[in-house]
Amino acid sequence: MRYSDCGGLLKISFLGKPRIEFNQQDITKEFGSKAIALLCLLMINRNGYCNREKILAYLWPNSNDKSAKYNLRFNLWTIKKNVGLDGNGNEFLCVDRERCSINKDYEYQCDIALIKDLLDDNIDDLEDLETMRHFFNGELLEGYYFKECNEFNEVIIYERNLFEVAKVKLLLRLAKQYENRGDLDSCLNTLEETVKFAPYDEDIVLKIMEIYELQDKNSLAVIYYNTYKNRLVNLLGTQPSKKLTAKFYELSKRPSKGVKLGKTDFDTNNKQRICIKTKCINGIKYFWMASVIKSLLEVEGLQLEDYLTDTQLRDLSYIQPDIANSLGETSARTEVPDVRIAVAFVKLIEKISDSIRLKIIILAENEMDDFSRSLYEYLQDMRLHVDLISE
Numbered sequence: 001m002r003y004s005d006c007g008g009l010l011k012i013s014f015l016g017k018p019r020i021e022f023n024q025q026d027i028t029k030e031f032g033s034k035a036i037a038l039l040c041l042l043m044i045n046r047n048g049y050c051n052r053e054k055i056l057a058y059l060w061p062n063s064n065d066k067s068a069k070y071n072l073r074f075n076l077w078t079i080k081k082n083v084g085l086d087g088n089g090n091e092f093l094c095v096d097r098e099r100c101s102i103n104k105d106y107e108y109q110c111d112i113a114l115i116k117d118l119l120d121d122n123i124d125d126l127e128d129l130e131t132m133r134h135f136f137n138g139e140l141l142e143g144y145y146f147k148e149c150n151e152f153n154e155v156i157i158y159e160r161n162l163f164e165v166a167k168v169k170l171l172l173r174l175a176k177q178y179e180n181r182g183d184l185d186s187c188l189n190t191l192e193e194t195v196k197f198a199p200y201d202e203d204i205v206l207k208i209m210e211i212y213e214l215q216d217k218n219s220l221a222v223i224y225y226n227t228y229k230n231r232l233v234n235l236l237g238t239q240p241s242k243k244l245t246a247k248f249y250e251l252s253k254r255p256s257k258g259v260k261l262g263k264t265d266f267d268t269n270n271k272q273r274i275c276i277k278t279k280c281i282n283g284i285k286y287f288w289m290a291s292v293i294k295s296l297l298e299v300e301g302l303q304l305e306d307y308l309t310d311t312q313l314r315d316l317s318y319i320q321p322d323i324a325n326s327l328g329e330t331s332a333r334t335e336v337p338d339v340r341i342a343v344a345f346v347k348l349i350e351k352i353s354d355s356i357r358l359k360i361i362i363l364a365e366n367e368m369d370d371f372s373r374s375l376y377e378y379l380q381d382m383r384l385h386v387d388l389i390s391e
Contacts, residue, residue, distance in 0.1 A: 009022055009023045009084070009086055009087065009107075009108075010022050010083055010086070010092065010106075010107075010108035010109070011108070011109045011110070012039070012043070012108065012109070012110040012111070013110075013111045013135075013137070014040050014043065014110070014111060014112050014140055014141060015111050015112065015135060015136055015137050015138055015139070015140060015142070015163065016137030016138030016139070016142050017137075017138070017142060017143065018036050018040075018141060018144075020036075020039075020082075020083075022082065022083055022084060023084070027082050027083075030078070030081075030082045031078060031079075031082070032075070032078070033144065033146070034059055034060075034071065034075055034146075035075045035078045035079060036141070036144075037058075037059055037141075037144070037146060037149075037152065038055065038059060038072075038075050038076070038079070039079060040140075040141060040156075041055065041058065041059075041152070041155075042093075042100060042101065042102050043102065043110055043112060043113060044112070044155070044159060045101070046101075046102045046104075046110075046113055047104075048101065049094075049099040049100065049101035050099065050100050050101065051098065051099055052069075052072065052097075052098060052099065052100060055072060055100065056068045056069065056072060057151065058149060058151055058152040058155070059071070059072070059146070059149055059152060060072070060149075061148060061149060061150070061151065062148050076093065076095055076100065079092070079093060080092070080093060086106050086107040086108070087107060088105070088107065090103055090105045090106045090107070091103055091106070092106050092108070111135040112140065112159075112163070114132070114135065115132055115135055115136075115163070115166055115170075116166070118132060124173055124176075124177065126174070126177045126178075126181075129170060129173055129174045129177060130174065132170055133170060133171070133174060136163075136167050136170075139160050139163075140156060140159050140160045140163055141156055144156070164197055167197055168194055168197050168198050168201075171190050171191075171193055171194040171197075172194060172204075174190050175187045175190040175191050175194065175207070178190060179211070184211055184214055184215055187211055188208065188211045188212070188215075191204055191207055191208045191211065192208065195208070199231070200232065200236070202240065202241050202243070202244050205224070205225075205228050205240075205244060206243065206244055206247060208221075208224055209221040209224060209225060209244075209247055209248075209251065210247075212224065213251060217301075218251040218252075219272065219301070220300065220301035221247075221248075221251050222248060222251055222252050222272055223272065223301045223302065223356075224301070225240070225244065225247075225248040225251075226272070226355045226356075227303070227306045228240065228244075230306070230355070231306075252272075272355065272356045272357065273356060273357035273358070273359065274296075274299055274302065274352075274356055274357070274358055274359065275359040275361065276292070276295035276296060276298075276299065276358075276359070276360055276361065277295065277361045277363065278291040278292050278295055278360055278361065278362050278363065279291045279363050279364065280362065280363065280364045280365060280366075280367040280368040280369070280372070281364075281367060281369070282367040282368065282369055283369065284369055285369055285370075285371050285372075286319040286341070286369065286371055286372060287368075287369050287372060288362070288368045288369060288372035288373075288376065289319055289320075289341075289345050289371075289372045289375065290319045290320040292345075292349075292360060293316060293319070293320040293322075293323065293345075293348075294320055294322055296348075296352070297320075297322055297323070302352075304323065304348065307347075307348055307351035307352055308344060308347060308348055308351070312343075312344040312347060312348075313344075315336045315340045315341055315344045316341065316344050316345060316348070318334075318335070318336040318341060319341060338371070342375055345375060346375060346378065346379065346382075349379060349384065349386060350382070350384060353384040353385040353386050354385075356385070357385050357387075358384075358385065358386045358387070359386075359387040359389065360386065360387065360388050360389065361389050361391055362376075362388065362389065362390045362391065363391055365390035365391075376388065
């Protein structure tokens with residue numbers, strides 16, 4: 001079944017900001033929060049039914065019996081009023097004195113229903129998988145929290161976790177299809193998206209390293225391993241598995257012949273290294289520092305967010321606006337104290353040099369601005385794994 005075959009007059013999205021369309025008209029505003037909650041609850045149980053008493057306990061737990069039943073009748077009426085018959089004349093809801101459910105014969109499209117059904121069917125068609133990927137626009141009922149409805153909120157949290165697992169499963173299937181077709185760039189991008197939801201899944205980390213290897217980008221695989229290892233040590237206090245570490249040593253023993261500007265490779269001792277070229281202009285405060293940051297941003301596979309906090313990166317965006325772009329922000333900070341800029345810059349160089357031999361070529365070093373020179377001299381005194389070379 002392809003998505004183009006699914007449909008009907010009714011379309012519902014619960015992932016991200018809820019949206020309800022009927023006959024190509026957005027009718028979301030016609031539904032209050034409890035009506036949307038009720039609709040979501042019925043959709044989660046679309047292959048069965050919901051007992052009225054259970055719905056009351058979920059959505060109006062602290063109301064008296066008369067008020068709760070009235071609220072349920074009103075919200076059922078709201079749904080029926082705004083969701084008309086489908087193309088075959090079927091009503092959307094089946095309601096009696098005891099139960100409520102979605103009519104199984106009613107034609108509609110709903111993101112959470114499609115995702116669950118197609119994943120259960122083990123769909124591996126690339127077109128279906130790519131379309132499903134776009135349905136994941138956020139969490140289930142994103143931004144919604146229902147006051148005093150503790151049991152219902154627990155249901156939503158549970159379902160959110162299920163959909164996160166479903167997304168990982170979907171992305172892994174998609175990555176496999178890309179790999180089978182030889183589209184290694186798409187495979188890699190998909191795997192890197194998957195890691196955001198399963199950051200400590202070493203099978204995914206290993207697969208990313210293997211894809212880099214297939215692309216003859218062993219140095220990027222090593223960078224990725226080091227980044228993962230640092231995260232593992234700092235956050236969980238543990239080390240990568242023997243299998244992953246063995247892959248790292250295998251790849252790190254394949255050094256390149258020479259270091260290239262803006263690239264990563266390895267020296268004869270298998271030490272990872274990066275070489276960048278920077279410029280100086282006297283009289284323009286921070287210019288050399290900004291040049292260093294810009295050159296680092298251009299190094300393939302090097303992510304500054306792996307070395308600094310968001311706050312530190314935003315501080316540096318004051319002197320190098322390209323950082324704001326890398327963070328997905330539209331503008332850099334307007335004013336930052338010099339001491340914070342200095343601390344963030346030194347920390348960046350220090351953190352990178354912990355795992356990488358950094359070579360910084362400085363053009364026209366005699367033209368370096370005063371503020372940058374003070375930090376340049378400070379870095380020289382720190383005896384880091386940094387080569388500062390004037391040309």
